[in-house]
Amino acid sequence: MISAAVKRETSEANRRRYEKLRAEGQEATPKGLPEATALDAMPIAEGAVISREEVPADWYTTVRLRRGEALRIIDISGMSSVSMIGWREEDTSERINCADTVKVQWSAAISKGRVILSDMGRVFVSLIEDTSGAHDTLVGGSTPASALAAFGVASRNTHENFLAAAAKIGLGLRDIPPCVTFFAPVSVDPKGRFLWNASRKRPGDFVDLRAEMNVVLALSNCAHPRNPARPSISGPVTLIRHRAPPPAPDDPCRSISPEIIRAFAFTDRLFT
């Protein structure tokens, strides 16, 4: 039996560690994040391109990335949002985890220099380039009911797109985790209400996701449920699978905080 005094001492030490991590995570770490990528910066060298795909409005696709490859997602029109879920290729019970992603990084806002975590304490993908920084980790994608309510007719939607995408790799409803949606400028006001910040969307916005393990992604190009545009004015998105440059020793995604350094150490163990 642990004495009350020892228990209290442990509690107090744990609280001090928590407060220190919080201060680093919300005060120091954000200062170290890289600037957003400029729209005309970082063209992909032709020799690095592995494949390209254009996904029409309301449609979906699946993409496999090997560790070290990257996926560029380009919102050509500035009117699209791209919802994403994904699984580790060798064990699809490991999948993206929005809750751990925001908890570990002390922020629901992901941007260049941030990562998306799996549910196993490992890094799934890193945001190595990002012109936008306006993505949603909280609300998720459209559904049959939300699309019907928004547009007055049954419409293609992210829930059904994910079901179809999952089915094509042998997965089903049980395998669909909460999603991240790129180019979906959602914020939370002081009363907890979700806001849509339309001015944070621009034609040509893109994000580069570097795979930190071998992954299978499902991507859905449907209007985000908070997007107030009626009728839906979504456009096609371009996906470019390419070979990312090997991470430099000071790669910001890998070294931004003590939590992230640990998450990468655990991820790298899969490959050593």
Place this chain on the structure above:
Amino acid sequence: MTSLATASPAIEPSAAYIRDIPAERPWSHVLKRGQTLRIIDSEGQQAVDALLYCADDPAERYSAQDTLRVQGSAYVELGTQLVSNKGRVMARISADSCGRHDTSAGCCSCESNAVRFGEATKYQRACRENFILELSKHGLTKRDIVANLNFFMNVPIDPSGNFTVVDGISAPGNYVDITADMDVIFVISNCPQINNPCNGFNPTPIRVMISDPPAL
């Protein structure tokens, strides 16, 4: 330390089922349509992680993102409808003496603890292990664990996106009532986390009571 007997509200005569769930332990029960589950934070500041599955087809389960999308706001409170991954209302918050619950922060796991607090914390009890064990009684696995509810857990999200687990606001005896709109498997992990303020750095017991709907 407040004793359980004085911390919990008087037992309602209509309660058909009463259990104390020890600190750090899981629990599950099939809640029939119309029944109300009361979760009592017996000693205060205790996070209660919860998942719901449709009893007839557990592939239909609680969905945090569907719940928040339908509600249009980020926190679970009185009146919140708990929505499934098929868009149906599974249950609703029918009474609440605390006022603030979370559904965006997920559950703790050995693996995420190791990332957040250092590798030594990998070898501590965590909600995901509780969920795995409890779900196995219903033929479900880790694959079935989705983003959960965190009753009595205080996780403000500020306009910049800052996302922080802070000290709980629930006092000893605070309760939340969840009334089922369909038969659901209700699964709880009485959160064992000792590395953040969700349990005041000291996990404690909770009480659950199930009441039948009032007779017409």
